[in-house]
Amino acid sequence: MEPYGPQHAPEILDYYSRNRAHLEPWEPARAPSFYTLEFHRRECEAAEAANRRGEFVRFAAFAKDGGALVALVNLWEIRRGIIQCAVIGYSADAAHQGRGYATEAAGAAVDHGFRALNLHRLQTSYHPTNERSGRVLRKLGFTVEGYARDYLYMGGAWRDAILVSRTNPDWVPLSGG
Numbered sequence: 001m002e003p004y005g006p007q008h009a010p011e012i013l014d015y016y017s018r019n020r021a022h023l024e025p026w027e028p029a030r031a032p033s034f035y036t037l038e039f040h041r042r043e044c045e046a047a048e049a050a051n052r053r054g055e056f057v058r059f060a061a062f063a064k065d066g067g068a069l070v071a072l073v074n075l076w077e078i079r080r081g082i083i084q085c086a087v088i089g090y091s092a093d094a095a096h097q098g099r100g101y102a103t104e105a106a107g108a109a110v111d112h113g114f115r116a117l118n119l120h121r122l123q124t125s126y127h128p129t130n131e132r133s134g135r136v137l138r139k140l141g142f143t144v145e146g147y148a149r150d151y152l153y154m155g156g157a158w159r160d161a162i163l164v165s166r167t168n169p170d171w172v173p174l175s176g177g
């Protein structure tokens, strides 16, 4: 798994293009420009810079056999101060469902968030009908915190969501903090 860099733009464009129908119900509406190389070059550059600034990290996960891009994972909205948390998001290639790729990639992002970034809390949500995503989160030790009505605008409507989180038992207080 690698943090986004400009070199990944062609593979990321290809991933989103071949998974368009698979991802659109669960992700924000995309403008036509989203499906262009120029858009993803800019996104990858912005992600690399945001990672350097500690704002968010986006990862591309590649299969060990042959190296195809099989999953994307993001640690969004990294917040420090008294909360020390981020929002995790992920998807896996439609052609490789059920092989554990999302669990492995999101698990590596959890490790990065907790160990490398020393975050205390990771949180996210999933639609009540998205049982696969619920399974991924359960396998990774996330627990349910609540149910939010009309929480996210996806697929052209406001959708309910199950809110989940996981905290880091090994979080280390910064000296003086």
Ligand SMILES: CC(C)(COP(=O)(O)OP(=O)(O)OC[C@H]1O[C@@H](n2cnc3c(N)ncnc32)[C@H](O)[C@@H]1OP(=O)(O)O)[C@@H](O)C(=O)NCCC(=O)NCCS
Pocket (backbone or CB within 6 Å): 022, 023, 026, 090, 091, 092, 093, 096, 097, 098, 099, 100, 101, 102, 103, 104, 125, 126, 127, 130, 131, 132, 133, 135, 136, 139
């Ligand atoms: C959700 C998603 C990331 C799962 O990816 P994946 O690589 O198939 O996930 P994994 O193989 O790691 O785990 C999938 C789990 O769902 C289970 N599963 C598969 N099909 C299922 C179904 N129809 N109903 C319920 N569970 C199902 C699998 O058995 C597995 O659980 P298990 O290991 O306990 O048996 C992928 O389907 C996806 O990208 N969906 C669209 C985007 C999305 O929903 N993102 C998350 C938004 S919160």
